[in-house]
Amino acid sequence: MLSAGPTPKVPLDSWEFVITTETGAEYRWSWSELMALPQETPRVDIHCVTRWSKLGTTWQGVSLDTLLDGIDTDAAYVLAHSYGGYTTNLPLDDLRGGRAWVAHTFEGGDLPAEHGGPARLLVPHLYFWKSAKWVRGLRLLSADQPGFWETAGYHDYGDPWREQRYQGD
Amino acid sequence: MTDMSYLDGNMLDAPLRELFAVDLSGAVGRCENCGAVGPMGTLRVYSHAPGLIGRCPSCAQVMLRFVRSPNWARLDLRGTTFLQVPMPLDQPHPGPI
Ligand SMILES: [Zn+2]
Numbered sequence: 053m054l055s056a057g058p059t060p061k062v063p064l065d066s067w068e069f070v071i072t073t074e075t076g077a078e079y080r081w082s083w084s085e086l087m088a089l090p091q092e093t094p095r096v097d098i099h100c101v102t103r104w105s106k107l108g109t110t111w112q113g114v115s116l117d118t119l120l121d122g123i124d125t126d127a128a129y130v131l132a133h134s135y136g137g138y139t140t141n142l143p144l145d146d147l148r149g150g151r152a153w154v155a156h157t158f159e160g161g162d163l164p165a166e167h168g169g170p171a172r173l174l175v176p177h178l179y180f181w182k183s184a185k186w187v188r189g190l191r192l193l194s195a196d197q198p199g200f201w202e203t204a205g206y207h208d209y210g211d212p213w214r215e216q217r218y219q220g221d
Numbered sequence: 222m223t224d225m226s227y228l229d230g231n232m233l234d235a236p237l238r239e240l241f242a243v244d245l246s247g248a249v250g251r252c253e254n255c256g257a258v259g260p261m262g263t264l265r266v267y268s269h270a271p272g273l274i275g276r277c278p279s280c281a282q283v284m285l286r287f288v289r290s291p292n293w294a295r296l297d298l299r300g301t302t303f304l305q306v307p308m309p310l311d312q313p314h315p316g317p318i
Contacts, residue, residue, distance in 0.1 A: 056274050057276060057283070102271065166226075201288070203286075203297060204288045204295055205288035205297075206272070217271075217290070218291075220290075221290075
């Protein structure tokens with residue numbers, strides 16, 4: 053199990069997901085509010101930076117298109133942040149177009165805490181460290197701001213097809 | 222909370238030996254978050270290959286991040302106020318760390 057720290061235990065009744073825009077506006081969802089949104093079941097391949105890939109994994113969650121719908125922003129970047137303190141940066145466009153989800157179900161069961169449950173970001177077209185476990189929110193930013201691993205030398209974008217593991221790749 | 226997903230900080234000796242001219246197994250560090258001072262060998266090390274994270278055994282905050290690419294190594298010590306290594310003056314200077 054690859055992990056950056058101890059597994060946070062997040063009770064569902066206090067769980068929340070918050071999108072904060074570059075002007076400071078906040079949009080919040082409780083667990084029940086997230087569950088009441090339209091659900092999707094993406095079947096995707098995931099790519100770990102250690103060179104393994106897992107093909108045809110099935111998830112359930114809410115599309116970021118749904119969560120970002122109606123949010124007024126000119127931001128170009130996102131810093132995702134997690135329960136436990138983890139952060140990772142992505143271009144906002146990579147969370148749109150049916151390519152990213154807040155996922156809470158894996159292979160038909162609740163997402164286990166050690167795999168990022170109750171909910172994690174799922175951005176399968178980028179290396180999996182971008183799919184932040186225990187996701188708590190997104191900060192929409194005008195300028196790119198490197199996250200936990202990116203400040204330590206991981207790539208700011210992380211395209212598995214171009215093998216963008218490290219800065220300079 | 223029992224969490225056996227981390228490794229003993231002494232496992233950092235080999236990766237950091239590439240980087241440091243001194244032996245870090247005897248080094249003492251101070252956690253910036255809680256102020257705890259102790260041997261770096263007592264850090265809780267999480268392996269998020271190809272990176273390593275060393276967390277304070279007292280407060281679990283990150284004290285050390287180490288990433289080794291094929292071309293470089295980066296050590297990020299945000300979270301560590303100081304590193305103190307044994308370096309007696311009457312012995313040959315081991316070189317800069
Ligand atoms: Zn501490």
